[in-house]
Amino acid sequence: MSRYTAVKGMNDILPPDSLRWSRMEEDLRLLAARLNYQEIRTPVVESLELFQRGLGETSDVVQKEMYVFEDKNGNKLALKPEGTAGFKLALKPEGTAGVVRAFIEHSVGIEKPGPHKLFYIGPNFRYERPQKGRYRQFHQFGLEIFGDPTPEMDAELIYAASMILDHFKVKGEIRVNSIGCPACRPAYREKLIEYFRPKAEELCGDCRRRIDSNPLRLIDCKVDAPRDRWNDIPLITDHLCPQCASDFERLKKALAIFHVPFVVDPFIVRGLDYYVKTAFEITADTGGTQNAIAGGGRYDNLVAETGGAATPATGFAIGLERLLSVVPEDFYGMQPLAMGFALFDGGVADLVHLTKHLSHHPVRYMAEYTPRKFKNALQKANKLGARHIFIFGEDEVKNQQVLYKDLATGDQKTFGQHEVMAIVAMLMDKEIRK
């Protein structure tokens, strides 16, 4: 064990995993571009207050999972007329709050008409006990749309999520719900409280406490499994106001037109306070119990609550660790490796030349400049998993040639040293046929 290790819950990404990561990120950017999402990059740190106000003071994330610290210039900032805003800082636990802040700060919604479609990709931080699929530094890719109130846009967003699943050959279940709005949710909440209060004795300790504080989440309790025990639990979908109910119908209709496979799950509850109306989650078998790979919904009031002009908005985020854990192992193939060797000191200069020439082409190649015996060169290439090797021995150098051998088939061939294009063409051809 080395003296220094990575901080708990924060992981190194090494080859070959790093290749899967960068390819996945590349694909996500391309997919986002198809529906005209443009990238936004916000800082990893924001003021603590932004998250407290945005995500909700009582949310678990804010209450116990934030990485909070004080800015060294805290005192100066505190002297600002606004008061102490900005004094305390936090590593971002999710992506939306910072995007909303930037959207407002730079008047994006004012300078051009909506919808404004943005995507982000990057690290987030939550102070939780790590377990399979849950880490203190984790990464998300998210889409956010500002300035469009329609349920059809929600449907398009969910469609984008399903495109991502399809692209990566992931089998996920898309579950949608409407969680109402400030006009209808409070009444539903009361109904739930009324429903569960008489049953308090039958609930676990956690749930008894949650009856009043968070009855919606109580439904998800795994200890009591309320959904299995009672089939007459009031459903939000039966208590929506006319506007929410109508929007929910439009959402489902549009999803059907997009051919997005989904199920209605009236028990979906989002963990953050800002969601209204459309809420959805995507689950998949990640090998652990953390099977939610993506989630999102509409947040029409957040921009105004953060200090901007009233702007309807909707968005979702996908957890990249979790996504990658369900992307098929062989989804990304590795380009075969080519290697170059010299058999004696006199071949090294020619080997350097080959490296120089091949470096201009998109082949995966590396050389070893310490001369080796023929047999050792083959052994080494094998150990490194190389397929193509180029050899400069005495005969080759004398004739201005290079010996090529395909370690997979055993074929070999001699090229003139100036036939670089022929060599590259051959490598590319083999790659396509692979």
Add this chain to the structure above:
RNA sequence: GUGGGUGUAGUUCAAUGGUAGAGCACCGGAUUGUGGUUCCGGCUGUUGUGGGUUCGAGUCCCAUUACCCACCCCA
């Protein structure tokens, strides 16, 4: 924050309380410029850390720490 499991070589794992080992990996070799297999040789340890019990602790006890899994919650 709560519970459970595991810490021994680079790695995966052994070792009735009695001298810490094996496979893999790595390095070298099996006579001339043809590999993967095989064979031979070599290298590697504060047994996570600190106490305690014992003639003697990798092994038993206590504490501590790290990782893993699960709860809570979420991506």
